[in-house]
Amino acid sequence: MNKNEFISIMESKLIRLPKSDRDDILSDYEAHFAVELEKGLSEEEVSAQLGDPQELAATYLENLPENAKGAPYIAPEEPVDEQTQPEQAVPEQIESDQAQPDHAQPADASDEAQYDKIAGVNDEPAAPAKRNVTSIVFFFIVCTLITYPGLYIYTGALCGSCFGGIGLIIAMVGCCIGGAFVIPSSVAAGIGLIFLGIALGALGGLFLIAFNALIRLIPKIVKAMIAWGKSAFTGGNQ
């Protein structure tokens, strides 16, 4: 058994633990692999040394309450997404994972009704599909209503902060040079001009800092939009 097999068996067996706990447990084993592999052992040797991943995972679950043993972990503290109505919220909270235990998700219609009942969904046997459509529509509405005007505002802020910053810095240089020329005839006016220049320059610096921050935001925003679009299309739990 190689490292990936070992880790993924444990991961799928530990699916009903909170993700943070699961990651914490798995990190111990990943660290163990890292050290042993560096020592020159093969992944297969390390797996054998660690023991059977199924049994190991089972020992981590020993103290869990019986009723939690079949189902994946339902995170109580996860905030409910704004676009889901309260009575549909519970199925969304089930953590997504391809490696769910085969008995976790009821497939046929009667089981699904039972599942909905447990989850608190009333009179809506087709809730998952419906929610999927709703979230896709919602996604596009937000895209058109908020993202496009948002894009113009964002571009405006980007250009404004950039050119504003450059302009103010040029103004600073101008004021300082001007001040230097004025000093021989009027010291007070010259120094005043130079101070004004420095103040303008500082303002320009702030503009450029804002510009820099805005630029750095771009990849984050794009990533978040893509992730959200993805979850809207897949319904979040497939």
Place this chain on the structure above:
Amino acid sequence: MTIQFKKGVLELCVLSMLREDDQYGYDVASKLAQSIEVADGSIYLVLRRLKQDEYVSSYLEESSSGPPRKYYVITRKGEQFLDELRNEWNSLVANVNTLIDNSVSA
């Protein structure tokens, strides 16, 4: 019985090792697995349980190679627990030895 017994013994060993020095999880696992017949993997569970019961705490330290290493430290509560475990262990061993010796000589 055997699982509980083994679990208690492992806790005793891990805490004893940690009383001497802070140790990296991997070191605890590999050293213990060398002296006791136990899968390396099960030591991480022991460490985790001890941490949940606040007998040990852990901290991360950057390593020159690979991911940061998780070091374990015994707590005051852990030291008290270790004393209890050690007493239990000593009396168990003494009683068992007496029993064995008596039955051998009888």
